[in-house]
Amino acid sequence: MTHATHTLDQMRPPYPAEPGAGVYSSKLGMWVFLASDVMFFTALIGSYVILRFGVSSPWARPGAVLNVPLTGLNTFLLICSSVSMVKAYAAIADGKKYFLRKVAGKTLQDGGLKFWLLVTIICGGAFVGVQVFEYIKLVGHGITPAGYREGSELAEKALADPVKYGANIAGLYGSTFFTMTGFHGFHVTCGVISMLYLYFTKVLPEKYSAQDYRGIEVIGLYWHFVDLVWIILFTIVYLI
Amino acid sequence: MTTSPATTHVRPNYMRIWLYLFVMTIAEVLLAFELPVSQNMKLILLLILAVWKAMLVALFFMHLKFERWRLRLIFIVPLPLAAILVLTVIMEHVR
Numbered sequence: 001m002t003h004a005t006h007t008l009d010q011m012r013p014p015y016p017a018e019p020g021a022g023v024y025s026s027k028l029g030m031w032v033f034l035a036s037d038v039m040f041f042t043a044l045i046g047s048y049v050i051l052r053f054g055v056s057s058p059w060a061r062p063g064a065v066l067n068v069p070l071t072g073l074n075t076f077l078l079i080c081s082s083v084s085m086v087k088a089y090a091a092i093a094d095g096k097k098y099f100l101r102k103v104a105g106k107t108l109q110d111g112g113l114k115f116w117l118l119v120t121i122i123c124g125g126a127f128v129g130v131q132v133f134e135y136i137k138l139v140g141h142g143i144t145p146a147g148y149r150e151g152s153e154l155a156e157k158a159l160a161d162p163v164k165y166g167a168n169i170a171g172l173y174g175s176t177f178f179t180m181t182g183f184h185g186f187h188v189t190c191g192v193i194s195m196l197y198l199y200f201t202k203v204l205p206e207k208y209s210a211q212d213y214r215g216i217e218v219i220g221l222y223w224h225f226v227d228l229v230w231i232i233l234f235t236i237v238y239l240i
Numbered sequence: 241m242t243t244s245p246a247t248t249h250v251r252p253n254y255m256r257i258w259l260y261l262f263v264m265t266i267a268e269v270l271l272a273f274e275l276p277v278s279q280n281m282k283l284i285l286l287l288i289l290a291v292w293k294a295m296l297v298a299l300f301f302m303h304l305k306f307e308r309w310r311l312r313l314i315f316i317v318p319l320p321l322a323a324i325l326v327l328t329v330i331m332e333h334v335r
Contacts, residue, residue, distance in 0.1 A: 011249035011306035022308045031314045038315070042322035050329050062272055072269055079265065083258040086301045090251060224301040228294045234265075235290035239272035240283060 010093065014211055030218045034225050037187075041229050044183060045236065048176045060166035060173050065143055065154060067134060068238050074130045075234050078188075081123030082227040085220050088116035095210035113216070117195060117203055120223065124192040131185045135178075145178045147171035177237060184233055187226050194219055249306045257300045264293050 017023050023031075052059055062068065096112035103110045111119075142152020147170035149155060158165035166173055198215055202208055208216060268289050271282060299305040304312055 009249050010251040011303060023311055028311075028314075031311060035314050035318045038318040038322060039325075042318070042325060046322070046326035046329065049326060053330070068269065068273070072265070075265055076262065079258060079261045082261075082297060082301055083254055086254050090254070221302055224297050227301070228297045231261075231293045231297065232290050235268060235286050239268055239286055 013093070013213070013217060015214065024214060026214055026218050027221070030221050034221065037225065037229075041183075041232075044180050045232065048180060048236070051172055051176060055169050055172065057168035058163050058166055059169065061164050062239055064164050064166075065138070065141075065173070066177070066238055067137065070130065070134055071234065071238050074127050074134075075230065077123045077127045077130070078227050078230050081120045081127070082224055084116045084119040084123060085223045087111065088113050088120060089213070089216055089220050091116055092208050092213040092216050093210060097206045097208065113208065113213075114203055117199055117216070121192060121195050121199060124188055124195065124223070128185060128189055128192060131181065131188075143170070143174050143177075145171075145175045147174050180233055180237060184226070184229055187229070191219070191223050191226055194222070252300045252305075254300070257296055260296060261293055264289050 013024075015024055091111065092113040096110070097114065098112035099114040099118075100109040100111055142149045142154035148158050148165075148167070154165065158167035158170065162168065198219060202215055268286055271277065271285055271289070275282075277285070298315070304315065
């Protein structure tokens with residue numbers, strides 16, 4: 001009976017894998033769910049592309065209606081939350097359950113699972129907050145899922161410059177914008193609620209360890225997918 | 241019983257990936273609003289940057305780069321189906 005030398009593989013979690021894909025069942029389940037979510041968002045993005053390039057009237061120009069700097073900040077928040085999520089994963093894989101701990105010879109303290117997951121929750125919550133603020137501002141300026149509200153600031157601007165503001169197809173513009181970003185925002189909200197649940201029921205009571213951190217890995221996959229979808233949405237909805 | 245030699249992977253530098261994502265996001269915004277590039281070129285470059293960023297997230301943050309091919313296939317299989325879905329409906333418009 002020979003055993004190969006076991007070298008530490010940082011990318012292979014130490015729990016039993018199901019035969020086939022080589023992962024445990026809840027992780028496989030999350031991947032299957034994400035594959036179905038790819039099709040869900042494809043239906044939304046695909047419909048948007050078809051509607052946008054199928055109409056003969058001009059679409060509102062990038063930045064004319066939407067606040068791109070504010071959404072740029074939101075994109076930054078989501079990217080930061082993604083890196084903090086993966087740092088949370090790496091921390092617990094190394095057995096760091098703590099919040100912050102001093103390291104000899106270093107100015108910055110070392111962050112553990114409790115710290116990085118809290119950063120992720122804060123960034124995710126801030127993303128949802130900024131999106132709600134953006135919606136309130138947009139509706140206040142006059143863009144609704146039905147188009148430009150009569151008598152609103154945007155409706156008047158659209159009358160003065162119908163090409164820049166896509167006056168003829170404002171309903172299509174509003175409905176596609178709110179549908180796509182709304183469903184994405186719903187995904188982010190679900191992710192934040194799930195992470196809060198894990199934080200209070202598993203992370204704070206220190207139920208995860210270097211030997212079992214499946215919940216963190218599975219919620220991490222979901223969270224990165226939400227970030228990935230936003231990267232695509234930000235480009236096609238706000239910049240193109 | 242012979243245990244096959246384990247493949248070893250070293251954890252990627254996550255902060256470097258974050259830096260790439262951050263720089264590419266700034267590049268996208270500059271490209272969309274500041275740089276004097278033709279509309280078609282802008283569209284192509286923005287899509288390339290978006291796909292590149294999405295790939296970085298999937299490969300390094302979701303660890304697809306380190307997973308077995310059987311698992312990668314679960315995520316990859318819907319992508320051509322998604323492309324077919326969009327392309328076939330666009331063809332309706334083209335006709």
